[in-house]
Amino acid sequence: MKTEETTLDRIRTRPRFKMFTHLSKEEYAENLSKYLKEHKDEFSGNVNKEVATIWVATEYDNYWKPRLALRTEAEDDEIVIRGVFGPSSAVWTFFMFLYFTFAILWMTFFTMYYVEEQIKSFEFPWALNASFLMLFCIAGTYAAARFGQSKAKDEMQKLRRFAEESTLQFEKKS
Numbered sequence: 001m002k003t004e005e006t007t008l009d010r011i012r013t014r015p016r017f018k019m020f021t022h023l024s025k026e027e028y029a030e031n032l033s034k035y036l037k038e039h040k041d042e043f044s045g046n047v048n049k050e051v052a053t054i055w056v057a058t059e060y061d062n063y064w065k066p067r068l069a070l071r072t073e074a075e076d077d078e079i080v081i082r083g084v085f086g087p088s089s090a091v092w093t094f095f096m097f098l099y100f101t102f103a104i105l106w107m108t109f110f111t112m113y114y115v116e117e118q119i120k121s122f123e124f125p126w127a128l129n130a131s132f133l134m135l136f137c138i139a140g141t142y143a144a145a146r147f148g149q150s151k152a153k154d155e156m157q158k159l160r161r162f163a164e165e166s167t168l169q170f171e172k173k174s
Helices: 007-008 025-038 089-119 127-149 153-169
Strands: 016-021 045-049 051-056 067-075 078-085
Touching: 007 045, 016 153, 025 045, 025 051, 025 067, 025 153, 051 153, 067 153, 078 153, 089 127, 127 153
Parallel strands: none
Antiparallel strands: 016 078, 045 051, 051 067, 067 078
8 A cells, every 4th residue: 555645635535545455354353453452542443353443532522523444345355454534424424414405405496596587487586595595505514524624634644644553564565
């Protein structure tokens, strides 16, 4: 696995990596648990042979607290480790729900305004204003997500270091 600092400097919403290992699922989970116990003052998490979720141990818990999800899978008679950095799945789902809801409402209100203009009706004079409000809500959701990402940048760097130190040593050399 090549690690390039520029990938995480930009902190994409959910950076990912994939690597092959010579360990079995059980061996990898055992090594990951051991590494987690050695660094229990800095990291917390849940580890089993299929999935591990790791986060930085802090006294506060904000909405965009990043997590490292590691999944071990069998692929073509080899074990592959897939890692995803990002917020908890509940937060991720909530933000996607907000984007979807506001986008559908924007389309609905704008369509109401457009049809009203075409048929020269004045039943929904508020439709254009409501469509602009939905665009403002989409922008607000985006701003909240970017703010959360910027607050979590240091924790993302720590999780990256965790991934490199705990996982990179087990990469299968081609």
